Amino acid sequence: MEKAKISKNGFLLRAMICPKCNEKIIHPTDEQEYNKFINLRNKNFVVKMRLVGNSYAVSIPKEIVSFMREQEKIMNDMVRLCFEEAGKLSLNFMGVKNDKR
Numbered sequence: 119m120e121k122a123k124i125s126k127n128g129f130l131l132r133a134m135i136c137p138k139c140n141e142k143i144i145h146p147t148d149e150q151e152y153n154k155f156i157n158l159r160n161k162n163f164v165v166k167m168r169l170v171g172n173s174y175a176v177s178i179p180k181e182i183v184s185f186m187r188e189q190e191k192i193m194n195d196m197v198r199l200c201f202e203e204a205g206k207l208s209l210n211f212m213g214v215k216n217d218k219r
Contacts (some may be wrong), residue, residue, distance in 0.1 A: 120134065121133075122134070122135045131144050131148040132145040132148050133148075151188075
């Protein structure tokens with residue numbers, strides 16, 4: 119068995135891989151965190167949009183923010199908001215400070 123890193127949906131998982139049979143054993147802690155992510159990703163959250171001053175605010179469920187903080191250890195208060203297409207917005211919690219847009 120050889121040490122390796124496997125990338126799944128943006129997660130870098132530690133693993134042991136057999137070079138002969140290609141059997142993979144993923145580190146239990148990494149697998150547990152990945153499973154938490156999959157469970158959150160499969161949930162649909164209904165949140166309320168509110169008018170705050172001249173802007174609208176949407177609350178992010180605590181469950182999602184707690185997971186993001188666990189992954190990053192330190193999370194900035196700034197996030198990147200992108201209007202991807204009609205009816206779809208995205209929030210990016212990573213890389214906001216280094217973005218030169």
